Amino acid sequence: MIRLKDVARQxxxxxxxxxxxxNGTRRVAxxxxxxxxxxxxxxGYRPDSIARALKSNRSRTIGMIVTAANNPFFAEIIRGVEDHCFAHGYSLMLCNTGDADARQLSYLQALRDKRVDGLIVMTAHSGPDFLAALARQPxxxxxxxxxxxxxxxxAVVNDDSRLGARLAIEHLLSRGLTDIALLTGPASHPRSRERLAGALAALEAAGLRPPASRIVATNLMADGGHDAMRRLLAGSSPPQALFAFNDLVAIGAMRAAREHGLSLPDDLxxxxYDDIELxxxxxPALTTVHQPVYELGAMASAQLIERLEHGRPLEPVxxxxxxxxxxxxxxxxxxxxLRESVGEPVQESAVESVNSPSSSLSPSPSH
Known part of the structure; x- marks a missing residue:
């Protein structure tokens, strides 16, 4: 093993x-x-990163705990986080939990043992033990x-899901579609709850209230959308339209509708929601709510690195x-x-700091 004294002698x-x-700790000629x-x-000397971290109390590594790295939505988030980390000299240590409580707790402890400088956590379902451990860690x-x-x-970084749901419902209403089914996520999922609230508020503003049979919870995966659509089609009549709370659910539902003999978009x-590349x-190409996924990831890492490098307090929301x-x-x-759709956003996404409207942070360049 090559050590500092070997380099000094050479x-x-x-x-x-x-x-x-x-270490760049003093100017050298x-x-x-x-x-x-x-x-x-x-x-061929390589610094001992663990020893350097112990000495400086900094590892220049950020730990990230996610639900499923193979989900296109999470993959794009991770890309935004990693690109920003790399550009600022930080490494990213990624832990994929599958939303299992035991794995979440184990990875949280492992990241602390690896002496990461900060954490980014994105899990759809977190048990009370994990949340309590997260609150206790420093x-x-x-x-x-x-x-x-x-x-x-x-800090908490999110898209405005109420606004996104309202845009989706208002678009369907503008096309004369009033019998709208909602394919939601689990009631425990924060963004699903916000999207449901936004969708119901938009329908209520139009004087509409969907029956309970038109609101079907899914696991937010393609198979969940497929099963939910089959349940809707087992009723007396199919809906005119549906708003799926993410694109994977929409894709599964579209497959089930075709299997039932429906034509898209004429019959349904x-x-x-999300605007994944697929x-x-x-x-037909999917009309969707574009969530600025890459920018959300970049903003999360930007918040953390500003805090680590300059001591700037984290924005609460x-x-x-x-x-x-x-x-x-x-x-x-x-x-x-009929008109040709160009498939581009009809409005530009913008940053809103809930607690600090004048925040200087802004999203990374669009992906």
Whole structure:
């Protein structure tokens, strides 16, 4: 194993000087730096990252706990987090829990043992033991897909799901569609609750109240959408339209509708949520609510790195506005000529800091 003293001997300087070059803790003459760096390259010296973390109390590593890294929505979030971390010299340690309480607790302890500098947590369902352990741990933490919290040194980054649901429902109503089914997520899911509240408020504003049979909970996966659509189709008559609380649910529901012999969008119009890449390649291409997923991930890591690098307090709540992407899965209004959809957002997403409207943070460039 190559050590600092070996590098010092090779370059003809003191161990202290080598340490300053490696850690950047003091200015060293350029010629001396070159000799030390040449010796490092020749000997193949690699700093002990664990020892450096112990000495500096910083690992320049952020830990991230997520539900399922293979979900397209989570994958794009992770990409936004990782890109921002990499650009600022931080590594990302990713833990995929499958929403299992035991794994969440185990990974939380493992990340602390690895001496990560901060945490980003994005799990759809968290048990009381995990939430209690999260509240007790001392690391600055950013929560995503979560309810606002009053914990110390904790931020929450989300999209405005009430607004997104309202955009979806108002779009369906604008096409003359009033018999609208809602394919929700579990009642415990914070964003699902917000989307349901936003959808019901938009329907109520139009003088509509869907019967309980038109509101079906799913697991927010494609198989859940497929099963939910089959349950709707087992009733006396299919709905005119449905708003699925994410694109995976919409995709599963569209498959079930076709299996039942329905034509899309003539017999059934569909709006999803998230705007995952697959949606634009469906037939018909999926009209959806664009959630700025990459930007949410970048904003979460930006919050954490600002806190770590400059001591800037975490914003308690930060929100990004979604927007509607009009494609082909919703029929045109009766008597209205067909028009080609460009599949672009009809409004720009914007940052809203709930507790600090003048926040200087802004989302990363659009993906």
């Amino acid at each position: 370059s003809g300087v003191s161990v202290t000087t080598v340490s300053h070059v490696v 350029p010629a001396t730096q070159v000799r030390v760096q040449r010796a490092i390259a020749e000997l 690391l600055p933490t950013v929560l995503m897909d979560a309810d606002p919290t009053s914990g110390e040194d904790i 119009s569909v709006v999803g 949606g634009r390649y469906l037939t 930060l929100r990004l506005d979604p927007c509607l992407v009009v494609r082909e899965s919703v029929r045109e209004s009766l008597g209205e000529p």
